[in-house]
Amino acid sequence: MLVLGMDQLQSLVGQTIGPTAWREVTQVDVNLFATLSGDRQWIHVDVERARRDSPYGTTIAHGNLTLSLIDGFRDELMTLEGVLVGVNYGWNRVRFPTPVPTGSRLRATAELVAVDAVGAGWWQVVQKFTIEVESHPKPACVAESIVRILAPSAL
Secondary structure, three states: OOOOHHHHHHEEEEEEEEEEEEEEEHHHHHHHHHHHHHHOOOOHHHHHHHHHHHOOOEEEEEHHHHHHHHHHHHHHHHHEEEOEEEEEEEEEEOOOOOEOOOOEEEEEEEEEEEEEEEOEEEEEEEEEEEEOOHHHHHHHHHHEEEEEEEEOOOO
């Protein structure tokens, strides 16, 4: 894990950080996400039907579950010093090129796209995350995360 100040973060624009360690996505994870989100589509939660009727032969993780894992992967990749708070500002260009079969292992890399001052001690950080499925040629998710960071003493 990198521990950086805002000035160091800005110097990493255009570089890729990672990968993280592998993380397994279990049926328990998928079921909990289904309960929290209300998305109980059978392809995620009905193991027997998915075995029988799914083109994947098993249940798959929700795309939004895969997307939500980025926050944990981000914390594994880097920590910023001198930050009072960081808040999710949104997402750009979210894509799910391949499904995540339950039981798969995922890991992430992050490319630092931009670090820009936006006023009054706030910074906007854009990172392009790629979530890889172990032993699969296509990523499970590619998304640009936008985070606003309050670091009043930076730069």
